[in-house]
Amino acid sequence: MTALAKRYWHALINQKKLFVYTFLWSFFLWITSPFLIILLKSVGRNWFGKKWLPPELTLDWYKWALTIANIPQVLSNTLIIAAIAVTISTLLALPTGWALGRRKVPAKEVLTSIILLPRMIPPIAYALGIAQIFYRLHLVDTHLGVALAHVAICAPYAILVLSSTFEGLDERVLEAAAVCGASQLRTFFHVTLPLVLPGILSSIIFTFTTSYNEFTLTLMTYGPHTITLPVRTYLAVGEGYWEVTSALSIILIIPSLFVLFMVQRQVQPEKLVGGFKGV
Amino acid sequence: MSHFTNKRQNLITFLLLSPGLAGFFGLFFYPMLVTLFRSLRPEGQTSGWTLGNYAAFLSDPDFRRIIWLTFFLAITSTLLSILLSVPLALLLRRKPVGHRLFRLTILVPITVPGLIGALGLLLFWGSRGWFNLLLLQVFRFKAPLTINYTLTGLVIFYVWHYFSYTAITTLSTLEGLDPAFEEAARVAGATPWQVLRYVVIPLIMPGILSGSVLTFMAAFGAFSIPLITGGNYRPLSVAIYKQIGIFIPARWSAASAMAMIMAALQVVFLIFYMRILRRPMA
Numbered sequence: 142m143t144a145l146a147k148r149y150w151h152a153l154i155n156q157k158k159l160f161v162y163t164f165l166w167s168f169f170l171w172i173t174s175p176f177l178i179i180l181l182k183s184v185g186r187n188w189f190g191k192k193w194l195p196p197e198l199t200l201d202w203y204k205w206a207l208t209i210a211n212i213p214q215v216l217s218n219t220l221i222i223a224a225i226a227v228t229i230s231t232l233l234a235l236p237t238g239w240a241l242g243r244r245k246v247p248a249k250e251v252l253t254s255i256i257l258l259p260r261m262i263p264p265i266a267y268a269l270g271i272a273q274i275f276y277r278l279h280l281v282d283t284h285l286g287v288a289l290a291h292v293a294i295c296a297p298y299a300i301l302v303l304s305s306t307f308e309g310l311d312e313r314v315l316e317a318a319a320v321c322g323a324s325q326l327r328t329f330f331h332v333t334l335p336l337v338l339p340g341i342l343s344s345i346i347f348t349f350t351t352s353y354n355e356f357t358l359t360l361m362t363y364g365p366h367t368i369t370l371p372v373r374t375y376l377a378v379g380e381g382y383w384e385v386t387s388a389l390s391i392i393l394i395i396p397s398l399f400v401l402f403m404v405q406r407q408v409q410p411e412k413l414v415g416g417f418k419g420v
Numbered sequence: 421m422s423h424f425t426n427k428r429q430n431l432i433t434f435l436l437l438s439p440g441l442a443g444f445f446g447l448f449f450y451p452m453l454v455t456l457f458r459s460l461r462p463e464g465q466t467s468g469w470t471l472g473n474y475a476a477f478l479s480d481p482d483f484r485r486i487i488w489l490t491f492f493l494a495i496t497s498t499l500l501s502i503l504l505s506v507p508l509a510l511l512l513r514r515k516p517v518g519h520r521l522f523r524l525t526i527l528v529p530i531t532v533p534g535l536i537g538a539l540g541l542l543l544f545w546g547s548r549g550w551f552n553l554l555l556l557q558v559f560r561f562k563a564p565l566t567i568n569y570t571l572t573g574l575v576i577f578y579v580w581h582y583f584s585y586t587a588i589t590t591l592s593t594l595e596g597l598d599p600a601f602e603e604a605a606r607v608a609g610a611t612p613w614q615v616l617r618y619v620v621i622p623l624i625m626p627g628i629l630s631g632s633v634l635t636f637m638a639a640f641g642a643f644s645i646p647l648i649t650g651g652n653y654r655p656l657s658v659a660i661y662k663q664i665g666i667f668i669p670a671r672w673s674a675a676s677a678m679a680m681i682m683a684a685l686q687v688v689f690l691i692f693y694m695r696i697l698r699r700p701m702a
Contacts, residue, residue, distance in 0.1 A: 169521070175543065189548070233443045244432075254694070271451045296443045386539060
C-alpha cells in the first residue's frame, strides 16, 4: 500500500500525464459531486436503493418548497435583510474606506486589522452578545435587527474592498482632469466615480452574498417573522425531507455561483482569503 | 498655520473613519464585552460576579472531550489540506489543460454557503451515495462504509470546506517564485525530487504556512458543518450553541464563558498568523 502510494507520488512529481489528470479530475469530482447530487435529488423521484441516477424526474419538490417551506415569504425576508445590510455596510464603508485608502492615518495597519477582526473571530462569540443586546432593544425578529447583525460581518468586507479600490485610484489622473480645467464636481462625476464604480459594485455584490448566505448570526437573532433562506434550509435538514431541502439549496446557491464567476474574472483569489493584507 | 491645517486634516480623517469604527464598536466590541460580562455572572442573574462558569466548564469531563475534538479536527484537516494543496499547486502551476476550471473549483467551497456543502456531502458520502455505490459496484466491496456522522467523515468534510485557503496561498506563492532557482538546481544535477524537496518547498513555505493557519482558524471556528454533519461529535462552537438551543432556560452564562475561551484561543492563533506573515521570506 505504501509502496503504491510512493509510486503514485513520484509519478505526480515527475508530471506523468495520466497521473496528473487522474489527480486533477478526482479532485474536481470530489469538490463538485455533492452539488450535482443535490441538483439530481431536487428533481428526482423514487431515488432509493442502489441507483446511480433518479429513475423519474419531477418538479414536485420545488412546488413543495414554495408552499410548505413558504419560499416567497422566506425569500423576501432574505432579500429585504440583505438590502438593509448592504446599504448600511456600504454607507459605513465608503468614508472609512476612503480614509484608509487615501488619507494619512496613524497606525493604519493596526487599525485595518482591528476593523477586520470580526472576520477572524468565530461569529458565535459575538453573536451571543449581539443576541442579548438585541433582546433588550427589541430588535430580535425584526428585519432591521437581523440586518444589523449581518453588518457586523459585512462591513469589514466592504471596508476591505473599498479601501483597496480607493488606494488604487491614480492621483495623476485626477490632477490631469484639474489641469484640463475640470471643476471639482465635474472631476468627481466624470473621472473619479467611473474609476471607483467597479470597486463599489463588487463590494456591494460581496456584502450582498455574505448577508444572503449568513447563518450563524441569523440563527441567534431570527424569529418566526424573519426566517431567512439559510435558516429555512437548516430547519428543513432537521425535518428530514431531503428532496425539499435539496430544492431549497438550489435556490439558495444561485447568488454564490454568480459571485464565483465574478471573482474568477476580476479579483485575485488570494485577496479574498484572510484580508489581512500583509500586516 | 500648518499646525492648524494639520489638526483640521486629522479631524477630517477621524470623521471619515468614525462610521466604520462605530460599526466595529457597536456590533463587535460591545457585544464581545456583553459576552464577557455575562460569562462572569452567575447563571440566570444580572448582577454579582463569579468565575464559576469558567470553573464549571473547565472541570466538566466533557470539556476535555470538546477541546480535544475541536483541536483534533482543526489539526488533521489542516495537515490533510497541505497534503492536498501542495501537489495541486505544483500541477496547476504548469497550466495543464483545463487549469482554469480547476482553479475555479478551488474557490467553490469558500464561496457557497457551508450549509449546502454539508447537505451535498452527506448525500454523496451516505451509505447509498455515489461514493459507496462506487465501492460496492466498481470495487466490489461487500458492505458500504459508514462515513457520515463519524470522525473520519467530519475530517473529510472539514478538508473539503477549508482547504481552499491553503491551496490559494500556496498556488499564489508558487506562481510568484522565480523559475531561475529551480533551473539552477536542475543544471547543478538535482533530481526532480531533490529540486522539490530542497528548493521549491522551502521557498514556498511562508505561503503554505500562512494559508494553513487560515485553514486552521476556519476549521477551529467551524459552525454550520459540524452542526449538521457532526451527529454526536460537537466541537466548541456547536457546544456553545447547544447551551442556548437545547437547555431551557438557555444557559447564557455557560455559553458566554465557552465563547470567551474560544475567542481567546482564536486571538492567540491570529497573533501567530500575523507573525508568520511578518517573517521575511526565507
